[in-house]
Amino acid sequence: MQVTIKDDFDLEKIIDSGQCFRGKCLEDGSYRFISGESVIYLRPEDREAGVYTVSCDRESWETTWFPFFDLERCYSEIAVLESGKHEFVDQAIAHGRGVRLLRQDPWEMLLTFIISQRKSIPAIIKSVEALSEKYGHDIVTEQERLKAFPSPEEMKEATAEELAACGLGYRVKYILDAIQKVNSGELNLKAIAKLPDDVLLEKLQAVMGVGIKVANCIALFAYGRTACVPVDVWIFRAIEKECGGISPFSLYGENAGIIQQYIFYYERGVIGRKD
Template sequence: MSSIIEKFEPGKAVVTGLSDFDITQVFDCGQCFRFDPDPEGGISGIAFGRRVRFEQPQADTLVIHGASRDDYERIWKRYLALDEDYGAIKADIAEKFTPFDKAGIICAAMERGGGIRVLRQEPWETLCSFIVSQNNNMPRIKKIIAALSEAYGEKFECKTEAGERIVCSAFPTPEALAEAGEQAIYALRTGFRAKYIFDAARRVAEGEIDLEAVAKLPTSEAAAELMKIKGVGIKVASCVLLFGFGRTEVFPVDVWVRRVLEKYYPDSLDISALGRYAGIAQQYLFYYERYTAGGTR
């Protein structure tokens, strides 16, 4: 495994020696809703109550603007899965797919989205985000999450690359959303999801569901716990486990992934045989279907 080199300057971290990493693909594969490409050619957004801007000037180099050394080591390194060996992960996935994949679809998918990393996002934000995502489209999901944050998230000031001071909003806490109430959440055009978001917020705020405790449960028990929340089914729970709790073995199946499975693996693919990186494999397939075989959206 090639190892990365980390250097720190005031307000930024520079990582070199990267492979299997493409910041555009990371934030364009449908796992995260608060980051967007900026005019300067980077990708900026908010997570962990901080505004951050990522830039990849060369294939092996990542610059994280707005990151102290401490934040890099505690937050961003883990968030971006820079501590994982994706070369080895891809090899493992290829091996596990071999018995099922005569056409080599997974290899084509790993070629196409080879720079994807499955992020390790904040569990509560991930839970809300994927509740919002149900029967919804990407632009609108992002819009609703931005609206929730601006209305009920904690405000903080920060500076953009251009040097202007702006006010940013963290993702709202469960307490803030529970206190706001279902009607207020509905007023933000969340539609039928308002009652689901509110139910999640209430349960977490009241301690009925302890996400830190859920994080320690075996996967199937963790899923069952999450599915006590109204509006959380197997798909939302799977996404929370994969993108929020780093359970890379969890394989969320949605309409697009189901389409891939039916198309390329009509009856032979056994998801349970795909091993501990099945969820990462799923993300490669999702991205591949979206941009290559299934057209763009």
């Protein structure tokens, strides 16, 4: 099936934007994404016109992948609306156009961003795949056999030794705490979706090892809270070096989290490589 996306949409940039760790560009030029039990392969046919061949049917595209890629939101309009407020941010927006926020599974984001602390992106990917291989169940497509990211139930009996073998280091105790809290119902990841941003962030930080940065990552990438701004090493660096130590995010209101993604992509991919 073919789809036409008439908005900013760049799969390479999305994969390289530090928000998802299971998206992949394959040797044949197509792109693969996994969401829960679902897998999609997208092949660009006409990038200028936004035409892609996708491996799913119309119903799956509309119910699973349209929301996953946040296609109900017009990013080209946001880029125009938010330009002209800050010189450096304007550069980041121009360079990052094509990045979109993915709406990912809250449990996967909780564990992934606990793992992400003090790890490079390749190391995060390695640990996420190790967890999936160890605890996840098979997903078989026409192209390959994959592993789903494991559910809380599938990880219920995980041991510290097994998790350490997945390269989690000091984060093992944090992952065990997340498993316990979610399986016991102490943290209901579905129920907290209804909470306002500040309360949502507070609930997420009840998990051992989840500070404000990780909580903001989960809020932004799992719950679509676009006013939330995770400040990692790249964003901190951008604020200090490119913005004179003054955070620009108050200028962008409900779009601040989207602007954060443009800045992350630009700072890490362009500014960081110059130094």
